[in-house]
Amino acid sequence: MSDYINASHVFLDNPATTIDEVFAFLSDKAIELGISDDRDAVLEAFKAREALGSTGMTGGFAIPHAKTDAVKAASLIAVKFSDTVEWASMDGEPIKAAIGLFAPASDPTTYLGLLSKVAVLLHDEKFRAGIFASEDVEEIAAAIAAGL
Numbered sequence: 001m002s003d004y005i006n007a008s009h010v011f012l013d014n015p016a017t018t019i020d021e022v023f024a025f026l027s028d029k030a031i032e033l034g035i036s037d038d039r040d041a042v043l044e045a046f047k048a049r050e051a052l053g054s055t056g057m058t059g060g061f062a063i064p065h066a067k068t069d070a071v072k073a074a075s076l077i078a079v080k081f082s083d084t085v086e087w088a089s090m091d092g093e094p095i096k097a098a099i100g101l102f103a104p105a106s107d108p109t110t111y112l113g114l115l116s117k118v119a120v121l122l123h124d125e126k127f128r129a130g131i132f133a134s135e136d137v138e139e140i141a142a143a144i145a146a147g148l
Contacts, residue, residue, distance in 0.1 A: 003145075004148065005078065005145055006141050007137040007140075008033065009076060009078065010078045010079075011077070011079045012080050012135060012137065013080065014079045014080065015083075016079075019050065019086075023043055023047060023050075023064065024043065026064065027066075030077070030102055035075045036068075036102065042066045042071065045066035045068040045070070046100075049064070049065055049066065054087065054088035054089065056087040056090065056095055057089060058122070059091070059128045060093060060095055060128065060132070061095065061099065062097075062099075063099055063119060064100050065100070065101035065115060066103070067105050067108075067111050068104070068105050069105045071103055071104045071105075073104070074104065074110045074111065075102045076102070076114070077100040078098070078099050078131075078140055078141070079097060080097045081095070081097065085098075099118050099122075114148070117147065118147075118148075121147040127143065131143060
């Protein structure tokens with residue numbers, strides 16, 4: 001599962017302050033990185049999933065996910081924010097980073113596998129601390145890939 005993220009999928013000091021800004025950024029990057037050709041479908045998939053319940057986790061992370069056949073192949077994008085994003089999270093704390101998950105709706109096995117692996121990673125305090133401490137996109141991508 002380490003083929004889903006690389007350094008070009010890691011972004012530091014993102015200025016987003018709202019969930020909508022995060023979703024727009026992730027949707028724009030999905031187009032730029034060739035993950036999808038349909039920004040609006042990806043954006044709507046993020047919004048629809050969030051409407052079902054918050055994707056805010058614990059320890060300052062969120063896992064927004066877009067499951068739509070507008071996604072060509074499953075991918076991850078990691079984003080660290082320059083400030084915090086108010087996001088309903090399991091521990092009530094604001095979000096400092098997100099790992100966006102993109103998956104085709106026609107491939108639920110990969111989608112659920114990635115979501116499960118990322119969720120397990122985010123429960124690891126050492127992993128979270130390493131991501132927050134690093135300013136190296138290669139190192140962040142490698143840490144996520146190794147955890148998958």
